[in-house]
Amino acid sequence: MNKLNPEQLKADYTADVVVIGAGPVGLAIANYLGQAGVEVLQIEKLDQLIDYPRAIGIDDESLRTVQAIGLVDQVLPHTTPWHAMRFLTPKGRCFADIQPATDEFGWSRRNAFIQPQVDAVLHRGLSRFANVQTLFSRDVVGLDQDEHGVSLRMNGPDGRCETVRARYLVACDGGNSLIRRTMDISFEGKTAPNQWIVIDIANDPLGTPNVYLCCDPVRPYVSAALPHAVRRFEFMVMPGETEEELGKPENMRKLLAKVLPDPSRVELIRKRVYTHNARLAGRFRCKRVLLAGDAAHIMPVWQGQGYNSGMRDASNLGWKLALVVKGLAGEALLDTYEQERRNHVKAMIDLSVLAGHVLAPPKRWQGTLRDAISWTLNYLPSVKRYFLEMRFKPMPQYTEGALVTEKGGKATPVGRMFIQPKVVTEAGEIRLLDDVIGSNFAFIAWGSNPLWGLSADQVEAWRALGARFIQVIPDVQLKSGNEVADGVIRVGDSTGRLKEWFGRFPVSIALLRPDRFVGAVAIPQTIGHVSDGLLRALDAQPLASRQAPSATKVA
Structure with missing residues (x-):
């Protein structure tokens, strides 16, 4: 990318903050900044919001973030609360029924949802703010920053070069983030050795609620009930298979025959192949550029925490950036964003990788050990309850950043989320x-x-x-x-x-x-x-x- 000389540039667009990407994290941050009175310009490379299969789980913390930006009443109709997650052995025995019934933060701990519908709510929410503008079909091709702000050059839908000048930039442009790569920020981690094909079907041919993860050593799969009678199936792509081959009608029927008595009678919405990655950016801030969501971290889907970790980023960064832009806090506050978020993101990545190994163990003997342990848990109620109530999920607890605590290492609620009764x-x-x-x-x-x-x-x-x-x-x-x-x-x-x-x-x-x-x-x-x-x-x-x-x- 070619760098700009902002002193020679008269920008076509100016803003306090430019947000790159109109996914859920970018939309949440733009809504938060918008209601705080900050001038925001949101830039999206595509010509509209993404509508293909993505996240299907939104947790209580994310719903609390949506509540904070005044849109939870519009989002709830696109969710199914109290959504259980059940792990099945190859013979169909349920060895883990995870259905936490807590609502300490005001909402159901686990909820199913259809992401494009919720993204659309967040996008419409921006229309409430005259100080927020969204531009689609813009391809960023130049980036530079100095002590006063960030300058961008982008190609518009008509091919004309447009320029942007903003005080800060938040990169929410996905796992292949152009902004992160331009800043030469590392993105270390691993790519899973296998892929999964995701199939969404209308008029749910099963109709059963909740999410089932079948630990089949031949071909593991997931069956998830979603709102509005949509069924999500996910099947592991085996070595030598391609998306093109799996997408052929006869091969699709073979896949669905594992889960449906009549695989020919379905109403396909869409299908897509995904690769599961576990990666973490080397840093979340480079001067006036900040990374959030998939641009900062990506993780396997098995705990539904990729989407929710991004929403935690938005909740943590939004208010801090608003205070700094409005002159109510110094730039040092922005350093606490990475201080507070990085460790928890790493913990969620590790948990998601572990859950993937439970579903599809790398070795056959590990699957046998898993089944034996799950059977033993039936005789250890307290241990089983620990897993079934999802107490293993690491809750964010900040030990450094924008907080104060007592000396002496006493037990303290500081750095934890407060309840919402x-x-x-x-x-x-x-x-x-x-x-x-x-x-x-x-x-x-x-x-x-x-x-x-x-x-x-x-x-x-x-x-x-x-x-x-x-x-x-x-x-x-x-x-x-x-x-x-x-x-x-x-x-x-x-x-x-x-x-x-x-x-x-x-x-x-x-x-x-x-x-x-x-x-x-x-x-x-x-x-x-x-x-x-x-x-x-x-x-x-x-x-x-x-x-x-x-x-x-x-x-």
């Missing part, structure tokens, strides 16, 4: 907690006034960042007649979950970041000291003009 407002409405907070920082105080212990300067600094102050009390106390401090939102804990959460730790105030992760915890007497520590960890500009007592920053 339903609460009762003073108007008597029952709402999910995030809907009360909005896409903002929040001080969640159990019982007490969250402003007590904060100086006027500290309150002003947090309000400049859009923070909300929430007082949580048992719902029966809402009608006590006690006055609420100015600027404080009072809600009732109708489920007891918030009381239970605070009861597990020696703290009564949780400082939540916009991505709903706990940035710090305190009690009323320490809240001023701790909140200043978090402002410094955020590199927040409202604090820059005054001195504050020190707090421990995890860096």
Whole structure:
């Protein structure tokens, strides 16, 4: 790619942030920045959104991200909640029935969905913002950056060269990311030795719910029920087979004969062959260019975490980039994106690779061992429950980045996602907690006034960042007649979950970041000291003009 000289360039388009790619991660980031008032230009190489088979699993964390950008009500009709995942032996015995029933983050832990339909919702959501523009059929051919911004050159649909100037660039342009390669960022990992053919069928010829993964040593396969009566089949492509050969009607019937009594009576939507990769970018940030989604990491599909890991990227990066662009935080905050996301992405890649080996072991004896272990688990209820309730899934827990914690290695909720129960407002409405907070920082105080212990300067600094102050009390106390401090939102804990959460730790105030992760915890007497520590960890500009007592920053 040829580099540009921005000093000689008068751009056709300008923006605060240019997002390359209109997949789910790029769309989520553009929506988040759009609602934050940031000028966004989204560029997509294709002439429309992709509509071929891709992800089929969206988890509770991703739905919470969609909720944060105000689109969850439009997405839910395209999902099937409480979707179980069942592993079968070659003889059809179910040796692992994974159906976690938890909803600690406000939504079902596992949900089936059809990605193109949800992507379309995210794309339509951009029309809410006059400050967001999307350009299709644009092929980026030039990239340069300097201390003030990023310059792009791209070929438009009419062949005319167009130019873009933006302060930051977020590359969501997939596993073969042109931006990542241009930045000469490594993408280390492995490519699976086999491929899989994905077949989507309308008017589900099986009709059974949930997802089945059959560990057949001859040809492993997946059978998944999707919303709107769509059935997804995935079959391993065996050595010597090609997509062209498998796509022939007679060979398609042979594949489907493994799972259907009459493989000729199907309504094919589409088919596609995939290669499973496990790769991680050497870095997620290069000055004013940031990588997200598949451009930063790709993983096998077996835990449905490729899509969801990308949405976690969007949730983590969106609010940080908005603060920096709006001058509310320094650029150091952007470094915490990789600090916080990289380790968890690596853990999800490892889990996905392991799940693939459970489904299709590299060695025949490993399959025999797997079946023996699964049978033994029936006699170890606690161990079996650990797997069936999906407790093995590594939840994000940040130990460095935009947060503060106590010294001494005590057990702490800092760096973990906060729960999202339903609460009762003073108007008597029952709402999910995030809907009360909005896409903002929040001080969640159990019982007490969250402003007590904060100086006027500290309150002003947090309000400049859009923070909300929430007082949580048992719902029966809402009608006590006690006055609420100015600027404080009072809600009732109708489920007891918030009381239970605070009861597990020696703290009564949780400082939540916009991505709903706990940035710090305190009690009323320490809240001023701790909140200043978090402002410094955020590199927040409202604090820059005054001195504050020190707090421990995890860096």
